[in-house]
Amino acid sequence: MTDNIAGSSAPDTTSSPADGYVGDPEVRAEWDNRYADRQQLWSGRPNGALVAEVAGLTPGRVLDVGCGEGADAVWLARGGWDVTALEVSGVALERAAGHARDAGVTVRWVHAGLAEAALPPASFDLVSAQYPALLRTPDAAAERALLAAVAPGGVLLLVHHAGMDTRHEHDAAFDPADYVWPSMVAALLDDDWTVEVDEQRPRVAPDGGAGAHHADDVVLRARRLR
Numbered sequence: 001m002t003d004n005i006a007g008s009s010a011p012d013t014t015s016s017p018a019d020g021y022v023g024d025p026e027v028r029a030e031w032d033n034r035y036a037d038r039q040q041l042w043s044g045r046p047n048g049a050l051v052a053e054v055a056g057l058t059p060g061r062v063l064d065v066g067c068g069e070g071a072d073a074v075w076l077a078r079g080g081w082d083v084t085a086l087e088v089s090g091v092a093l094e095r096a097a098g099h100a101r102d103a104g105v106t107v108r109w110v111h112a113g114l115a116e117a118a119l120p121p122a123s124f125d126l127v128s129a130q131y132p133a134l135l136r137t138p139d140a141a142a143e144r145a146l147l148a149a150v151a152p153g154g155v156l157l158l159v160h161h162a163g164m165d166t167r168h169e170h171d172a173a174f175d176p177a178d179y180v181w182p183s184m185v186a187a188l189l190d191d192d193w194t195v196e197v198d199e200q201r202p203r204v205a206p207d208g209g210a211g212a213h214h215a216d217d218v219v220l221r222a223r224r225l226r
Contacts, residue, residue, distance in 0.1 A: 023113030048204025060125030070096025077105035
């Protein structure tokens with residue numbers, strides 16, 4: 001079990017000397033506050049779309065983007081995957097590491113934003129991003145980081161709540177234009193990729209946890225050819 005919750009090296013302007021966090025400190029603080037408000041934010045069970053889409057894949061190296069409290073990461077590790085799990089919230093990662101210890105599985109934890117993490121390129125057989133809150137930037141940094149992490153022959157699995165890209169939540173601070181949606185990632189796919197799934201479907205949601213009220217998913221599954 002790897003308990004060192006730290007990201008890769010990065011410029012001093014984005015890293016915290018206390019724990020090696022790499023990314024926007026405001027984003028980290030926002031998510032730390034959300035997790036700290038509740039003893040458990042999510043259901044503690046793996047996401048249904050992940051379970052369905054991974055069923056036919058041979059376990060290899062997987063990157064879990066926005067791993068939260070670690071339910072997907074633990075489930076993948078139990079299934080034989082070599083798991084790297086990335087998260088901006090240190091509060092969430094501490095919980096995730098505890099769940100992994102309890103389950104007796106090994107997970108490599110990365111405390112960083114996706115665009116800042118300096119992950120090894122083209123090295124993951126599966127990149128899973130389940131309902132990620134990835135901030136949109138003019139250079140499409142998050143979208144390109146997702147694609148760059150996938151190894152040739154590997155799969156990108158991006159799942160989000162249907163309709164979120166056009167709907168304002170009750171939270172007045174939420175603006176869909178601030179975030180990355182599956183259609184934006186799909187628009188960047190070129191001849192090096194083949195789209196295996198791009199659809200809206202009823203959500204198989206674990207009971208309880210934040211977001212349980214969302215009824216439908218948008219699922220994008222694309223395989224990198226070269």
